[in-house]
Amino acid sequence: MVQYSRARLDASFAALSDATRRGVLEQLGRGDASITDLAEKFHLTLTGMKKHVGVLEQAGLVRTEKIGRVRTCKLGPRRLHEETAWIERYRQLWESRFDELDKVVEELKQKEMVDGRKKRK
Amino acid sequence: MDARRESEPTPMKNATTTERTSDRELVVTRTFNGPARIVFEAWTRPELFKRWWVPKSTGMSLLSCEMDVRVGGTYRLVFRHDAFPEPMAFFGRYLEVTPHSRLVWTNDEGGEDGAVTTVTFEQRGAETLVVIHDLYPSKEALDGAIASGSTGGFSEQFEQLDELLVILGASVGS
Numbered sequence: 001m002v003q004y005s006r007a008r009l010d011a012s013f014a015a016l017s018d019a020t021r022r023g024v025l026e027q028l029g030r031g032d033a034s035i036t037d038l039a040e041k042f043h044l045t046l047t048g049m050k051k052h053v054g055v056l057e058q059a060g061l062v063r064t065e066k067i068g069r070v071r072t073c074k075l076g077p078r079r080l081h082e083e084t085a086w087i088e089r090y091r092q093l094w095e096s097r098f099d100e101l102d103k104v105v106e107e108l109k110q111k112e113m114v115d116g117r118k119k120r121k
Numbered sequence: 122m123d124a125r126r127e128s129e130p131t132p133m134k135n136a137t138t139t140e141r142t143s144d145r146e147l148v149v150t151r152t153f154n155g156p157a158r159i160v161f162e163a164w165t166r167p168e169l170f171k172r173w174w175v176p177k178s179t180g181m182s183l184l185s186c187e188m189d190v191r192v193g194g195t196y197r198l199v200f201r202h203d204a205f206p207e208p209m210a211f212f213g214r215y216l217e218v219t220p221h222s223r224l225v226w227t228n229d230e231g232g233e234d235g236a237v238t239t240v241t242f243e244q245r246g247a248e249t250l251v252v253i254h255d256l257y258p259s260k261e262a263l264d265g266a267i268a269s270g271s272t273g274g275f276s277e278q279f280e281q282l283d284e285l286l287v288i289l290g291a292s293v294g295s
Contacts, residue, residue, distance in 0.1 A: 050206075051206070054206045066203070086267045087139050087140070087141060087147075087267075088139075090139050090147070090149075091137055091138070091139035091149070093179070094137050094139065094149050094151070094253070095137040096176040096178050096179065097173055097174060097175075097176055098135075098137055098151050098153075098173075099134070099176070100172065100173035100176050101153065101160075101163055101173040102134075102135075102153065102154070103172075103173070104163045104169055104172055104173055105153050105154065105155040105159055105160055105163060106154070106155070108155070108159045108162060108163065108169075109155050109159060112159070
């Protein structure tokens with residue numbers, strides 16, 4: 001049984017409390033759109049639309065992807081958060097950290113060897 | 122990614138394991154090719170820590186990193202991601218600092234539902250086994266963290282809530 005955190009739900013409902021943002025979601029339900037497209041359709045400035053999309057994105061309702069100079073907005077994947085999928089993403093996060101940490105450890109080891117040699121001289 | 126692999130051969134990578142070991146616990150393990158003294162240093166010196174904690178592949182950047190690594194000392198990490206207008210802060214307090222073997226800190230940005238993280242460093246010959254153990258205050262807190270999609274401030278954390286879209290579909294469709 002999946003449960004949703006209260007903060008997460010609050011963010012989602014706050015995002016949905018605005019008519020423009022509900023309209024944006026409806027629009028994205030019909031197809032992906034750039035922020036420029038959305039701004040035109042809703043008669044908003046680019047900055048204004050970016051803010052709305054930012055709120056929707058933070059609530060997890062919209063995903064954006066930047067290709068070249070265009071940021072495309074789309075609805076998020078329609079699937080439940082499976083624990084296993086989350087744990088795999090969590091593992092990947094740590095793995096990418098550790099790949100970097102390997103480099104730091106290697107560098108410190110080298111440095112110790114060099115310093116050790118100097119001291120012996 | 123593949124191009125880099127070709128140009129600079131990397132030594133064999135050690136496996137990272139992740140497991141939910143109970144209703145309230147997550148455990149991550151990894152072995153490093155170096156002594157505990159060095160691995161511990163990379164976790165406790167901010168100028169080293171910031172080099173690996175936020176890998177570039179995540180699209181995040183670390184705006185600031187303050188760590189007062191001693192019992193009762195605090196830390197505060199501030200990240201930014203292109204997609205979000207506001208920076209995100211992660212902060213807490215060190216509960217235990219035992220050189221070269223053990224670190225314990227709180228994760229306070231999540232309020233009462235935040236986990237307590239214990240990291241142990243166990244030297245085995247020339248290698249060090251690192252075990253990261255997150256203990257959540259309740260099953261609901263860990264379930265909540267998983268449901269929120271948050272893996273610690275990364276972009277994947279903001280994914281979709283199927284139920285909400287269903288509710289939304291019903292409301293905007295009318």
